[in-house]
Amino acid sequence: MKNTIKLVSVLVVIIIVSVTSLITQHNKQSKTNDVAKEKSDQEKAEELAEKMKPKIEECLRKEDIHHFIKTITFKERVTINPMGYIVIRGYINDEPEKYEFSASLKYRTKEIGSMSYSAELGDRFENWDDFDPQVKEDYLNSLSKKEREQYLKDIGEKV
Template sequence: MRNTLKFSIIIMVAVISVTVFVVKYIHQSFSDEVVQEKSDQEKAEEFAEKMKPKIEERLHEEDIHNFIRTITFDKGVNVNPMGYIIIRGYINGNSEKYDFSASLEYRSKEVGTMTFSPELSYRFKDWDKFKDEPQLKENYLKRLSEKEREQYLKDIGEK
């Protein structure tokens, strides 16, 4: 009977020890994954910070009418499922009308695709390419209110 009791106690101590070890191991593994995720996000943010001058350069290349006065970047970045780092921002203090986003390629250290809000895109439009189709510009201007039309023409340097 004593041997059975001793054997039972030894088995219980062994089971408890193994359980504690497994719980600690699982907890440590989970903690390592959380730390890894944070460091990936931090790496993405550091990379985006280094790439901001290249993004600004690209924006100025698109800005044929010298519309850009200020460029503001949103805080934080996103990493999409394809691994691209997405940074967003806006032009001239107007986050609703003149926003943009840039996808950054970490491996090649390049600015990938950039997207612009429709209003910002029109500020970058080179109407000289449409000399044979002047109606395109007229149609665009007609859809604007008088105030918006004057502002647009001012923004592209025609007023």
């Protein structure tokens, strides 16, 4: 009787250890599959971003009514935001601190959802014909002499 109880106890312990081991192994494999899926989503995002770069450049050049853009540089990192948009960032004329932009891409429709610009870059796209001349003059007066000269040069006006 004592031997039977010992044998049953040993078998129960072996079964518990085996089941625990199987559950642990399954959880590890499940996490590995999740990481692989994330990587594949990231790879898909990077592929779409690469295909959309010419369209982003086209949108930037369309906004550039003063022909300010000389170079467009895209940053390497492509992100997927919580809303599912693919976000690609870049900058203009080798000035990442001043002339930054970002584009949100829609994966399903393969189109640009929205574009945003740094304030400095947005100013270079401004069409002053849409404003009262005093608004432009007030803006120019808010700049230092050096900034004013650079701005006028950037939008193709005489200093």
